[in-house]
Amino acid sequence: MASRTASTTTGAPAPRPDPGSTPGSPRTIDRRAQRRRGWRRNRGEYALFLLLLSPNLLIIATFEYWPVIYNAYLSMTRWNMLSGVPQWVGLDNYHTLLNSETFHQVMRNTLAFTGTVVIGSVVLGLALAVLFNQRLHGRGLVRTVAFAPHIVSGAAVATLWLFIFDPNYGLSRVVLNQFGFGSPRWVTDSDWALASLIIVYLWKGVGFVAIVYLAGLQSLPEELYEAAKIDGAGAWTTFRRITLPLLSPVTFFVMVITIIGTFQAYDMIAVLTGGGPGNATTTLSWYIYEQGFQAFDAGRAAASAMILFIILLIVTGLQTKFVQRRVHYQ
8 A cells, every 4th residue: 555655656666675685585695605705715815914913003002002001000009119019099099189289289380381382382483484484584594593492402401591591690680681670580489480481491392383384374375365465455354364264274283282292391390490499390290200200109190190191182182172173274
């Protein structure tokens, strides 16, 4: 009755089921046999593929995944690395950290340091890239000088800035005296230590960000700027409506690498301030080092490292979900 209604409504006979496609039919059995024969023919290729892939999988599992798994286990133990064996304590390390005022200050330092460096790198790097993109004499030399700090080791950069920040004979004292100001005790005053660390980190990394932005600027299509000029758009409107949207992939890349780099900052903190004075410049990465290799508390260090891992995982996920929606690749 249903088939008659369908044929009457559409004007064509209703499709009939293929008897060869029902389960257990000869055609279905033949297809299964063909798949099995194909699998037998390709077994050698599959085996070769797994043989060639297995060394990479083994290396990744050994040096990437296993340390994370073992660190997660250590974070639930109490272990003085100089003596004894790990003792299972469950989530006690996490409970201690999350209720510690010292750890709260460490997280505030980390967020302030990371947020300021990320925003400063994007703003200053883009401004320098726009300047480097102008047709000026000697711009190649200026680009080289700006990029040079990025390839110098962090320890060397921090040592240089220790002399610059010296309140008695450093370059900062000379510059500030010209404006009638005295030089603060940059790295020994808790009010200035974090600011000094941010200044040094920006100085080292902003040249790299500028060169990345410059590459993006030089790849933008000229036709859009010519059309904007014909339409009477000003420099600021063109920059805001054309340049910034087209540079969104570069901005996304810069934000990702800067956030990861600042969360893992270590060498310049070690040379400049050593996390002090007090805990004024103790970020999460430095706190992990202190707990693991100064206090020899492997459990608390591992728990701090897992918190850092979770934070980076969340930040990366949020960037991918929200920031990348505003990224235009065409």
